[in-house]
Amino acid sequence: MAKKKTAEVKKIAVKQVRSGIGRPTKHRRTLEALGFKRHQQTVIHNDTPAIRGMINQITHMVEVTEVVE
Template identity: 55%
Template sequence: MAKIRVKQVRSAIKRPKDQKRTLEALGLRKIGQVVEHEDTPNILGMVNKVKHLVSTEEA
């Protein structure tokens, strides 16, 4: 399976609780932090939910 890199580019302050939890589930805690995940439907759905807070690229 392919991998994707997810980088947090915006703050989670003043965001709904479910978006904050999604960022935590992705492993993102700080702006600028990058994590690598498998390209699964679950991960892509989570990224889609917080797409305004993160940037993605294929690894």
């Protein structure tokens, strides 16, 4: 039997460019859920609808780029 090829999951790099200080609690909790610990930090995530939804809530605080492997 032939092995199935698994689709490669796209990766995205998300960088926090604005501070969470003075922001609504919902925005700060979204930053925590994405894995940010401090300002100017970059985290790598799979490009999924759940991650994209979190990013859409805080687009004014982050920059998103695709990771090319």
